[in-house]
Amino acid sequence: MNRSKIINCWDFRQCAHGPGSTDPCPVVDDVASDGVNSGKNAGRICWTVSNTPCFNNDANSFPQKRKICVSCSFYHRVKREEGEGFQYFKIAQGVQEAEALHTTISQMEHLIDINNRLNSGFDLYETIGEITEEARKVTGSQRSIVFLVKGDPPVLQGEFKLRGKKTLVSIPIDENSAVGYSASTNRIVSLGDIHKKVNAGSGPVFNKSFDAQCNCNTHSLIAVPVQDSEKRNIGVITAVNAKKGFFSADDEWFMCTYANQVALAVEKQKFLQQSISALRLASIGETVAGLSHCIKNIAHALRGSSYIIKRAIDTNNVRDIGAAWEILDRHIENLANLSLDVLSYNPETQEGMKEKSLNGLVKHTIELFQEEAKARAIRLNMEAGENVDPCLFDARGIYRCLINLITNAFDSCPLSEGSVTVSTRRVGEKTLMISVSDNGRGMDENTRAEVFGLFETSNPASGSGLGLPTVADIVKKHNGRIELDTSPGKGTTFRLIIDEL
């Protein structure tokens, strides 16, 4: 490389804070970085230095700068000029094999990717697929498989794709195989040059059936136990290599990190499932609470009228008997209708039922909430769209969405003059829209982002019992999306846009 062409950031950017200026940039004085990427001090690794005055950005610590700096043309110039020797991270002096460490650290980017995926739309098997793909790339291995403890009696079940076809592998949890050994002892197993080794008689052994089952030709294998938050074994992540040699200490470290990612993914899924069943209970609870209000009112009227009738009989007051009897009769009828409604129209009792009338479902749900709406001084209206029916959808799921959204809307309504409107509309040949609007307190930008984030991350941990992750889950099943219109004091509208099933 021709040193005369090497320029530092202050020259490139014609910076006023370069060497010799009255107010030099911290990059200029970063003696520790001298020579990195062939620069003077940190002149060619300036993106790692905090509080640089470039881009008029005051708050520019390394993480904050990172995005700005990687789009800077100077950064790209250095990267181009340095080629394979390019250093993205600043490495402390005295670190041995700085280059190897550097490679390892830059692979962190892969972990960041996985982490991002863990926090976005979530599907356990998709996420595990991504983790094993990264593990395979990073360790340079032929195949990486995650085995999870499943079934009764428990076995290790793994899944991998072979020429696009899903293949399932099952391995017993015992010490007859390296993978089983790792799970049963909760220890890392790393076997190198398997075919050369003579079985020493103790410790983990390679079971040749693994190659047959997993369609590989293993020379070295690493198996790292996956542990849940209470350190119980819930599976094993493996990487196998057809090449001679060993997995390195770095590989082992990476595999441990991937094992943690798998554990997080499994726990996240477990948590999502638990929260969904909790929300299912909560929605039944809401229904029952709504009903109990109905029933109390009916009981109140029954008690009142039976008192009047009894007294009227005692005093031989025929007029009162007639009037109270009429009321009694009407409320007995209400009670009968109510129980019929609940029995005949509770989608909770009909697993995966596909409904032909969305308007019908909305109408029934609204009727169920009408009593509570009245009790809370809220006008609950329905605007039924034309050409909505017939249509196909998961009635149980959409029913739950409606319960969640209507309950939320009720909770944000003002003490008086509250109003909630549920409307349906056909917005495409196979696309429907359900919206729930209230005239309540609305949300500011932060709350809005938080609530909307709930849908996007489907992270019930940050939820507040709103049931929004459930709604998101159901909408996702319909290939749909959720829109949210809100501002403080102006009410809130949730729109579910779903595809028919």
Add this chain to the structure above:
Amino acid sequence: MPAKARILVVEDNMDEAKLVKMALEPEGYEVITTANGKQAQEHISKEALDLIVLDVMMPEMDGFAFCSWLKKNKEYENIPVILLTGVGEHIYDSKYPLKGVMHADADEYLEKPVKPEDLLDTISKLLK
């Protein structure tokens, strides 16, 4: 009884209003009914009242809102109020966090389904 005590029943459900009226009138009370807090506000200036039986959950102006308006009003604060409600605790928690304060405003509180005997007992206790 020197004069008939005049009781205002604020209740949006016609059946329930009628039942209360039928239960109270034979006991010697004069009963007037209105369907919500707003109507009750309008009525209260028209004639003197001895007691108010108030449903909590009503459209327009609900029982809590009416009760707290009433008790803040020097002219009417001494009129005893009995709150009737059929609502479960869960609604108070989400919508009426100041439940204790609200209830303290009313003189008595009966949860539906109310026994007419209890209502009569409460009324005569408050009118003493």
